[in-house]
Amino acid sequence: xxxxxxxxxxxxxxxxxxxxxxxxxxxxxxxxxxxxxxxxxxxxxxxxxxxxxxxxxxxxxxxxxxxxxxxxxxxxxxxxxxxxxxxxxxxxxxxxxxxxxxxxxxxxxxxxxxxxxxxxxxxxxxxxxxxxxxxxxxxxxxxxxxxxxxxxxxxxxxxxxxxxxxxxxxxxxxxxxxxxxxxxxxxxxxxxxxxxxxxxxxxxxxxxxxxxxxxxxxxxxxxxxxxxxxxxxxxxxxxxxxxxxxxxxxxxxxxxxx
Ligand code: CO8
Numbered sequence: 422x423x424x425x426x427x428x429x430x431x432x433x434x435x436x437x438x439x440x441x442x443x444x445x446x447x448x449x450x451x452x453x454x455x456x457x458x459x460x461x462x463x464x465x466x467x468x469x470x471x472x473x474x475x476x477x478x479x480x481x482x483x484x485x486x487x488x489x490x491x492x493x494x495x496x497x498x499x500x501x502x503x504x505x506x507x508x509x510x511x512x513x514x515x516x517x518x519x520x521x522x523x524x525x526x527x528x529x530x531x532x533x534x535x536x537x538x539x540x541x542x543x544x545x546x547x548x549x550x551x552x553x554x555x556x557x558x559x560x561x562x563x564x565x566x567x568x569x570x571x572x573x574x575x576x577x578x579x580x581x582x583x584x585x586x587x588x589x590x591x592x593x594x595x596x597x598x599x600x601x602x603x604x605x606x607x608x609x610x611x612x613x614x615x616x617x618x619x620x621x622x623x624x625x626x627x628x629x630x631x632x633x634x635x636x637x638x639x640x641x642x643x644x645x646x647x648x649x650x651x652x653x654x655x656x657x658x659x660x661x662x663x664x665x666x667x668x669x670x671x672x673x674x675x676x677x678x679x
Contacts, residue, residue, distance in 0.1 A: 424456045424460065425452065425456070426440070426441055426442050426450075426452055426453035426456050427439060427440055427441055427453065427456045427457055427460060428441050429460050431469070431470065432612050432616075433616055433619070434469060434470055434471040434472070434616065434619035434620070434679070435470065435471070435472050435473070435474060435612055435615040435616055435619055436460075436464035436467065436470045436472075436473040436474070437473075437474050437476070437612070438457065438460050438461070438464075438473065438474070438475045438476070439475075439476050439477070439478075440453065440457075440475070440476070440477045440478075440482070440483055441478075443478055443480075445484070445487060445489075446478075446480060446481035446483070446484035446525075446526060447477045447478060447481050447482065447483040447484060447531065448483065448484050448485060448486065448487040448488070448489075448490075449483055449485065449486050449487060449505050449530045449531070449534065450486075450487040450490050450505065451490075451502070451504065451505055451507070451508075454505045454507075454508040454509065455508055457475075457508070457511075457512075458508040458511035458512070461473060461511060461512060461515045461519070462511065462514070462515070464515075464517070465514075465515045465516060465517050470517065470619070471517060471615075471618060471619025471620070471621075471623060471626070471679055472517055472518045472519075472520065472615035472616075472618040472619045472626075473515065473517055473518070473519045473520070473615070474519075474520045474521075474522055474608075474611045474612060474615050475519060475520070475521050475522070475534075475538060476521070476522040476523075476524075476607070476608060476611065477523070477524065477525065477527075477531075478524070478525065479524050479525060479546070479604065480524075480525040480526070481524075481525040481526040481527075481531070482521070482522075482523040482524060482525060482526065482527040482531050482534075482535060482547070483526070483527060483528075483530065483531030483534055484526045484528050484529070484531055485528045485529025485530045485531050485532075485552075485553075486504070486505050486529055486530040486561075486562070487505075488556065490504075491504055505530060505562065506561065506562055509537070509562055509563075512534075512537045512538070513537065516627045516630070516631070517623075517626070517627065517630075518539045518540065518615070518618050518626060518630055519537075519538045519539050519540075520538060520539065520540045520541075520542060520611050520614060520615050521534070521535040521538035521540070521541045521542070522542050522544075522607050522608055522610075522611035523535050523541060523542070523543045523544065523547045523549075523598070523607075524543075524544035524546050524547055524604055524607050525544075525546055525547065525548065526548055526550075526586075527547060527548070527549045527550075528548075528549070528550045528551070528552055528586070529550075529551060529552060529553050529560065529564070530561075530562050532549050532550060532551055532564060532568075533551075533560060533562040533563045533564045533567065534562075535549070535597075536563065536564075536567040536568065536571060536597070537563070537567075539630055539633075540599050540614065541592075541597060541598040541599060542598065542599060542600050542601075542602060542607065542610055542611045542614065543589040543592055543593065543598040543600070543601050543602070543607075544589065544601070544602060544603070544604035544606075544607040545589050545590075545601055545602070545603055545604055546589070546604045547588070547589040547592065547598070547601075548586040548587065548588055548589070549580075549586065549587045549592050549597060550580055550584065550585065550586035550587060551564040551565075551568060551577075551580050551581045551584070552584035552586070553581075553584075554581060554582060554583075554584050555584045559581065560581060564581065565577070565581060568580065568581065568597075570637060571595070571596055571597045572592075572595035572596055572597050573595070576595055589601045619679065620676075620679070621676065621679075622658065622660035622661075622663075622664065622676040622677075622678055622679065623676075623678050623679050624655065624658050624660065624678055625655055625658075625660065625661075628651045628654075628655065631651070632644075632647060632648045632651055635647050635648075658678065659677050659678070660674075660676045660677060660678050663675060663676060663677065664676070
């Protein structure tokens with residue numbers, strides 16, 4: 422389908438998706454989420470792509486779910502349509518790494534979308550928050566669950582209950598974002614990180630992502646066992662032979678499965 426709410430591009434082996442509803446500060450609606458899901462799955466299936474970057478505009482990564490679209494809805498409307506969340510889990514089906522490059526506002530569903538990504542790189546202009554309480558609701562796309570895991574219970578309570586916004590420095594200190602860069606370097610830094618990832622062996626990249634995500638779902642002993650099995654399995658790949666041989670021969674590896 423032709424995309425109306427996102428822009429899709431490739432930079433080398435990186436798939437780039439730009440949220441593009443500038444007048445609404447990239448507020449998320451069903452159509453945008455459908456398009457995002459479709460674009461992500463297409464990049465995931467594309468052998469020429471090894472990592473994906475999602476970004477927004479200078480002013481907003483995304484200012485949340487589209488309030489105008491849902492303001493008049495009844496309980497049954499939201500329940501039946503699964504407003505914007507019907508495609509939310511699609512992001513979790515993506516096996517290649519997804520980097521959120523966040524400038525400006527990442528609020529409500531925008532903050533939740535960033536938290537669905539594997540790495541969050543923030544511009545120094547970025548501001549994160551879950552201000553739904555001001556609208557008489559609560560986060561509805563994982564904010565009350567992923568934020569405490571990312572930044573601690575105390576800070577998640579603070580953000581969700583007071584609706585205050587957190588700047589990029591606080592977000593980095595709290596563990597929500599992995600690095601903060603100058604706003605005019607954001608896309609370059611995110612693409613460079615994605616390009617590095619896309620240069621490694623794809624099986625090991627995907628398995629590293631899967632193993633880290635497992636840490637959030639299972640008890641420690643089970644997670645460690647899972648990691649051990651996956652580690653063992655990578656010795657069945659040509660790329661493990663190549664990676665280790667290249668190290669010993671003091672040359673760059675030529676991974677086959679990228
Ligand atoms: N939805 C719709 N339109 C929006 C949104 C939004 N979330 N955010 C901004 N806009 C629109 C504004 O209405 C405005 O439109 P117009 O020019 O036509 O008046 C335009 O974007 C520019 O916005 P502002 O004039 O307000 O710009 P400011 O720079 O003054 O303020 C803010 C920027 C602080 C980001 C402000 O716009 C704001 O507070 N936005 C709302 C933030 C918010 O409350 N987000 C949470 C939304 S609820 C949510 O995300 C729940 C997700 C879970 C859903 C799961 C369902 C099951």
